[in-house]
Amino acid sequence: MEVPILSELKSRGENPDYLFWIGCAGSFDDRAKKVTKALIKILNKANISYAILGKEESCTGDPAKRSGNEFLFQMKAISNIEILNSYDVKKIITSCPHCFNTLKNEYPDLGGNYSVIHHTTLINDLVKDNKISISGGYYKGKKITYHDPCYLGRANGIYEAPRDVIEKLDAELVEMKSCKSKSLCCGAGGAQMFKEPEKGNQDINIKRSEEAIKTDAKIVAVSCPFCSTMMSDGMTSKQEDVDVIDIAQMIEKAEDL
């Protein structure tokens, strides 16, 4: 796979339209790496001019900030902003709602002003503009439920773009008991991804998986690497044969990219 690196493009005097911010999960987590690759294929198919930071990318600082470590967060943010601004980055694509939220909402107060777009919105726009076509295909008529990531939904009000994409796949979208602004968290937010849960009578991802199972859908569409991990772990421990898959991968599969 050929992936353009921003520093190399810049040294050749090229200015890509977008920076694709891969994120830590997208770089290192096995499930999320597949989403990264699917999105790269989509970007290529739609002829989007983009590049990645590669070795210059680093954590946005989100998990540190949600833990309460404002120092570490701001140190990460300021050094990231220094790199982004040195390359004169204007538009950023992310596949992680946590990176999306931090870059979009929290970097401006530290001097980083970018137009940030989450991949579900981007894909929806590309379909609307006929840059990619996704009707029919593998998901036609299949029952799919969509799990809203907190940092895309409630935190940033993006509920419709991912649903529009699923509907354009000619799939049957069914909603869980709690959805959109009342959606139930997968349990990973607020740095919970990196710690054992506090004492309780159930894990949150199990509760959310049960809600998804009740819809009878055999596919749970996700748009966040942490939700993806939590929901697929949930399905595994419920011993349910339900496929947890990111919307970018669904496009990849439907279009045989």
Next chain:
Amino acid sequence: MINILPNIIFSILLVTSVGFFIYNIKKLITVIKLGKPVDRTDNPKKRLYNMIRIALGQSKMVTKPISGFLHVIVYVGFIIINIELLEILIDGITGSHRFFSKYFNPSLYNFLIASFEILALLVLISVILFWTRRNIVKIKRFLSNEMKGWPKFDADNILYFEIVLMLLFLSMNATDLILQERNFEGYYKAGSFPVSSLMVPLFDSFTTSTVYVFERVFWWSHIIGIFLFLNYLYYSKHLHILLAFPNTYFANLESKGKFGILESVKNEVLLMFYPEKASESNSEIDKFGASDVLDLNWVQLMNAYSCTECGRCTSECPANLTGKKLSPRKIMMDTRDRLEKVSKNITINKGKFVDDGDRLLDNYISKEELWACTSCNACVEACPINIDPLSIIMDMRQFLIMEESSAHPDLNNMMNNIENNGAPWPYNQQDRELWIQEA
């Protein structure tokens, strides 16, 4: 002289109860102002719109249709019946009887009195249903640990109060109607009484002078009840009927995902990266985060007083739903209870807070509760008046990490990784491109 004695007594009661209410509200404002500054004066149009839509228009109440609908009835009843209250006050001060009836067109007056009666009946039914939901149906969100004792007593008190007030109001009208029909002196015919006329048989067998005594007792009990209710507000969760308005006006307008930048930290970090950009004046380092109520900002303190303990936040909280100790409602109640203690401390010590060896962290809100939060914003979304429990949780986490260095042990590994290799997991930053080569 004897003729105006009731008017004098009434005026004294009125001035005393309104005066005491204003005294308490001033005290409340002083306490809220103890909070740290936060600027919420931007975008006044949007703020006003939110206040009208959410507080006045109750838009977030109806997301739960049953309690929302009942609440709207009680709320509309409360507002509309206040027009009648105005007449009662004028009658009380001047000694008139049904003052407005002399100035309003009779059909308009009849219409108004009839609507008040119908609303009073609807309020009565709604309040009885509310009581049933709390005490017989036993809805889960009213039974949590933090609702035991005073909060339960307080919630029921308000319902009893409203039941008694509505019954007094209707009984007052019923006896008034009997006196009107018997042409009793001063009780000329005014008003239409679709509900209280049904109660006439209860009093009709008494002599006119006894009915007059009944009427006076109901009239006085009703207005004294209202004065007591007004002054009960300050000591009760029922303060929300007033604070819902400033609370929605001053609520956060930013994306819910945006957690503000801590300026004191920004200055420290700038000193490390760009010393020329750091401000000099901030040489005295603030305390980072919050361990007690006086570390919170004034909007957070106002939130605490505005909370009516409905528990919609807690019933949506993923941590609470899965049996963890965290309850966003308890965060607000704890903040208010601690603030009340701090406020008394300041009053006793003549305007200065003297350390009492107590604090919000650990003594009210445990670390276990704070670490259970997923920062998902479900509580913020669920609150009918835009209270933000999450901001308090986050401020307290900042104190735990930056002042006490008592992060959850699992999180220390994650933070070390971010600091050393730029990812929450122990992968080398140089390996960030490895996925490209992988098949």
